[in-house]
Amino acid sequence: MTDTPVEYHRSRYDAPRKKGFMGVSIGVWLLSLLVVSILFAILLFYLQSAKFKLRVMDYTDDAV
Incomplete structure (x- = not known):
């Protein structure tokens, strides 16, 4: 045997990990x-x- 530790690999049959909401x-x-x-x-x-202000437009037409 080797002295290296064996890493855990999650099996496909294990319950899925809880990830939170959605x-x-x-x-x-x-x-x-x-x-x-x-x-x-x-x-x-x-x-x-x-400051939203309404501008009063004073239109004058001297030709009329």
Whole structure:
């Protein structure tokens, strides 16, 4: 026999490993939720700070 350790290879008959919700780990879900929330907060801050003003156009036609 050899002195090298034998690595474990998962059999196809073993139960599949738990990967989290929809095959994605919980950490990835939390990180994605955090990034989307930060981007949404930046968008809301921009829209609230932007000053949307209506411009009143005064058209005059001297020919009429």
